Amino acid sequence: MSASSPQSSKGSPSRLQALKAAKKAALKAGGGSPHGSPSSEIVRDPFEKALEAKSVIHGNTGLMVDGAMRLHRNPWDAEHIESPERLAVVEARIREWGLWDRCIMSPARLATPAEIERVHTAQHWAQLEALGQQSVESIRQTCQQQFQTIYMNEDSMRAARLAAGGFIDLVQAISQGRWQNGMALVRPPGHHAMKAEANGFCLLNTVAIAAQDALHRDPHKKILIVDFDVHHGQGTQQLFYEDPRVLFMSMHRYESGEFCPHLRESQFDYIGQLAGQGFNVNIPLNEKHLHDVDYLNIFHQIVLPLAYEFEPSLVLVSAGFDAALGCPEGEMCLTPPVFGHMVQSLMSLAYGNVAVLLEGGYFLESLADGAAFALKALLGDDPVRLGPMDPLNESVFESILNVISAHRDHWTMFPVQEEYNISDYDPSTSEDCHEPLILYRGDSYLEARALNMGKTEPEDCYAKHTPEKHAELMAQLTEIRKTYPNETLTSGGMDIKRVALTFDELMTRHSNLEEPNHPERPGRVLNIYKSHDKFGLLDRSNLTHLPSRRATAEEIFLCHDAAHYEAMSQIPEKTQDELESLAGSFDSIYMNPDTFDCALLSCGNLLNVVDAVMDGRAKKGVAIIRPPGHHAESDEPCGFCLFNNVAIAAKYAIEYQQAKRVLILDWDVHHGNGIQNMFYDNPNVLYISLHRFDNGTFFPSRMDANYDYCGENQGEGFNINIPWNGAGMGDPEYSLALFNIILPVGYEFNPDLVLISAGFDAAQGDPLGKCCVTPEMYGHFVHHLQRLAQGRVIVALEGGYNLNSIALSMTMCTKALLGDPLPPVSILKRPKTSAVESIRNVMRTHARYWDSLKFGLKKVPDSFEELKVQAYSSPTKKVTQQIPIDMSKSPHGAKFESLYIPSEYGHFSDCHTVNTISSSAHSSDGIQLVDSKRRPDGGDSLASNFLTTSLGNLQLDNSTSEATRTSPSRTDYYPFQFGNNNYSSPSVNTITKTVRTNSSCAVVDTTKKTDEPSS
């Protein structure tokens, strides 16, 4: 299979025509009301995106380097830190680590005047072109009089234009699907350059020029720009300050304005204006010497939640490495590998269409390593495991809460902090209230500098280390380099045998002879395996099939009593009547004579995967196994489970392999009571479970599944229950849990192996879970978890009873393990109130064990606007009023030349109307179409009811419910409808296509289609 892109896989022309026609018709019909008319609601096909991703695999990485950019140098200061050597050293490191040959070279070219003038004035760049040709002395004088920290020579503008033109082409190649992603190693940097002014080593704003070019080609594009250069990219901020198509997020050293560029507008209360309100996110850092943990928390608390809600179609990274250890400008302490982590996390967005652009970074060795790790991430290599996390810096904690306070009115993904009433606020009594302080001390600094202007060199021109300091920092970097695994420098991630997969059809012999329609049926693993085949995953060169084996008694004893094993080992000798009577003595268990053998295979196959991953024969694994395991207790089977596969695997990895700490994430919709009990006092196994709890009434219906059961003795804090109270949890709720709890705690725990108890019964359409997690969301979980444990992640099947849903969900997980780009997750609704309450409870309870959960302890003001009014008028606080950004410096003034998406687009809370049109594009997959109906009215509840009862392959039919209810089996575990055959048919599905229009909400009637739709 050749590299393919999301763009090229999006179906036939006729389908696109149909979509266009539908959109046109919707617009003609006048659309719905902007906030959703009462007669409209969301109707989406839950499997549409997963099916569309079928042929999408990780494509090529483009790399842009051009020797001409090394000719740009400071003609009067040969020691200047923004030196040609910066590119040379990065290039050398990339070659040394074997990355160069794995990239496709992307040529640089001069940006055209038209391209430049989408961002800069004609006069701006003409002046710079002319200036470069003058004498050195004349250039020097002009630069020092007219600009802040700028130098030039005769080659500078050529370098800047090559950077801009080349980056435009790189971004376009990615947008068109020719390449997966790419990196541009350019100089001069660009993010400080403004519309009509060079600034801070920057002549042309490369990232802005490429973004404007992408918007020029497609006005509906949504671009996320993440700027982690240690300086504020104020040029980029100004250029998109009113444009909601660009979400600009910048984390930068600020020190209340005392750090360069000393701007009031770099503060967190600058959130964008007019339509762009909420789309400019400044994360100012008020202390230096920050560590990996601080930046990771910024990503988990702010960058990723907002990025997911924004749902960009393109991601641009202004990648400065001046926050890396040793950089004299940044004075931060980030390890080079963390840049790989940040880039990898962004690759979950926009189908992995990510373009990374070099900005600053002036400590050559950490710059080279950092840039190489960023490129490795783009190439699909696993991020290097980070060491133990430092404590979160208190000022970063404050900064994050400041940003959340300023933005929570504009986004739905900041619900974790409770609100306090700003008018009642009393700082002396409200310790749990966070008061965002808008301090600015930059003006006095600037005044002092203005007085000195012309007399001395501007003192903040650049910083440089003494030789002693340099040697000290090199020694620190050398220590960090010892933690890079050897394989990092030699082997590429995509080409080697990456994923170990196990499946054995013999496991289908375990079945319920009495009730053939029992949900835990043989077809589950068959369907999952077939889906892997349909998606072409089984033949992939980087997937390896493991032989099958049975677990030994000794291995079972790792977690179970001998008596339990003995009792189960009698199964093959018993008659069916005896088996039914034995099974009846347990909670929700059935047995046939093959059950024991299947349970041994289920466990043994998982242990085979553990061996392969821990031995290094594979990097990660997937086990398509049954019967499941997580309910099995040490002394008895429970809830369809005989032996506790994942618990045994964790113990096995610790006792027989070299793992010291194992993270078990259990996202099965039921609480894994067995795993919790087996490791309740064990600090080496961190158990995190997401499950329906329903205040103790959801299976297994025990109170110890609640959030306040944290583990005991040495294991206290190592058991985290995230209990949902109610049905209907989906991607918004699971995203919150992932970013606010699972990932931050996962980094703090720093496991050697991640095991996922992967039940798919919280998936859309599951008859037991009645939740609505999409297949792609499961893939995104796996994508992000691979940043832990050097990428050693194993996905092991537990429950999940909708055959379509589990097949696609587990397939998405395997695709994520293979490094395939994932379809984006859509956060279409505000997270449910009860789920937010659950997350708060978990964070409050566990904040004493896990530093990064303390974000749940603080309340934030209910009105940021009101707070600003109070703050600006307070004589006691050093707060400076917001100064309007001079939009005359922006390319289009306050207006846009093209239609942009209204701000409501980013804020889905009020938008209930997303129209659908059915399409038969997937009928070649043997999937039949079901009429997807336009629902008359009713809003959320009706929509979710519709989704859980009518979509997918789940068609509830109450007429058969009586018969099922009289079934002798224990029915409390699964709903009485389970006996209905309809939901078991694997071939029924609905195919609908979501169409969003730029009027935000409009409805298209969905009609039944039996063949290719025509326009």
Ligand SMILES: [Zn+2]
């Ligand atoms: Zn910088």
Ligand SMILES: [Zn+2]
């Ligand atoms: Zn389950």
